[in-house]
Amino acid sequence: MSGSRRPLRLAINGYGRIGRCFLRALHEAGLDSRFQVVAINEPADLASIAYLTRFDSTHGRFPGKVEAEDDHLLIAGQAVSVTHAREPEAVDWAALEIDLVVECSGQYSDRAGISRFLAVGVPRVLLSHPANSAADVDATVVYGINHQQLTGAERIVSNASCTTNAVVPLLDLLERELGLSQVLLTTLHSVMNDQPLIDGYHHTDLRRTRSAMQSIIPVSTGLARGVERLLPSLAGKVQAKAIRVPTHNVSAIDLVLAVDKEVSASQVNRLLAEAAAGPYQGLMAYSEETHASIDFNHDPHSAVVDGSQTRKVGPRLINLLVWFDNEWGFANRMLDVTRHWQGLWSASSSPDSTLQR
Ligand SMILES: NC(=O)c1ccc[n+]([C@@H]2O[C@H](COP(=O)([O-])OP(=O)(O)OC[C@H]3O[C@@H](n4cnc5c(N)ncnc54)[C@H](OP(=O)(O)O)[C@@H]3O)[C@@H](O)[C@H]2O)c1
Structure with missing residues (x-):
């Protein structure tokens, strides 16, 4: 068939x-x-x-x-x-x-x-x-990071989460280039349909009873474990918070990274900009323009690094801001994984092994 x-x-x-x-x-x-x-x-x-x-x-x-x-x-x-x-x-x-x-x-x-x-x-x-x-x-895949590990024999594949897709390529790169000893992630995530417009009951989560449009609401997240699942070298080094904010779409991640190598903020930015223009093209972008979240509505990238917000304190503590369209970027990665996986299981087509679309 x-x-x-x-x-x-x-x-x-x-x-x-x-x-x-x-x-x-x-x-x-x-x-x-x-x-x-x-x-x-x-x-x-x-x-x-x-x-x-x-x-x-x-x-x-x-x-x-x-x-x-x-x-x-x-x-x-x-x-x-x-x-x-x-x-x-x-x-x-x-x-x-x-x-x-x-x-x-x-x-x-x-x-x-x-x-x-x-x-x-x-x-x-x-x-x-x-x-x-x-x-x-059978596999949890972040396209661009480990989709090449699919064999075509899998029957159940997870596309991970939108936040995992946004942050894992970045962490993978920085772990390889600088070494990461501690990672703190705070997601500022747009509202979702699991929150009520005004206060209403939720079966399992008190925080999800609160009006999505009236508050900034911390919610539970499995992001840290999700990142460690994809990047085992970071096991035990990652913590995460997720905060829902009253915007309809596009989210951000505030990343605090303790790195092993001493680097300047501009060196980190150069590394990220080069990766975005090179191996991660189509997946990650880099911008130093003056942005608000709405600028990234319908942006297909998994993540856009906002170089204007990169900060450094002390020799090894880096702070980054990353934007992502939590709906559109993620849906496009599901499509990428579908195309790649199909190429593997179908005898008549060859695997799509490039990041370029
Ligand atoms: N939104 C995002 O930014 C985002 C990003 C990445 C991943 N995700 C994940 O994707 C999933 C869906 O999120 P979403 O934002 O698309 O949620 P959503 O807008 O609430 O859509 C889910 C839909 O599935 C329907 N549904 C519920 N139970 C069903 C069942 N047993 N069989 C068939 N359909 C059923 C729901 O109907 P009822 O409302 O009537 O139950 C609803 O229409 C979640 O796991 C979420 O974590 C979401």
């Missing part, structure tokens, strides 16, 4: 912010004939699904015609079957001949849960969040 030259058949499970961005990234990249989203499973009704595909307050109008017909969508002329189940078993994935489910509901974090898709005819699942542990997936 997967070895033929027919387009890859994708399904999106959970068609919220990331699910919709993934579909749109596919279309904006002009890849929709090679990688077809043939199914969406999302509890919302068809009319709302069509409406929020067409109009997006953050990313603007969809660049193509979107229509709702009977039980499916027509997106830029392609038919997309739509189901509304909360249980994977309630969808006939096998009949849809799905090659990959892009899982964007965030509801499946352990192997038993994710395997429910595999048990009902889905060959592979790409998760839009980190699994509970490394053992719950």
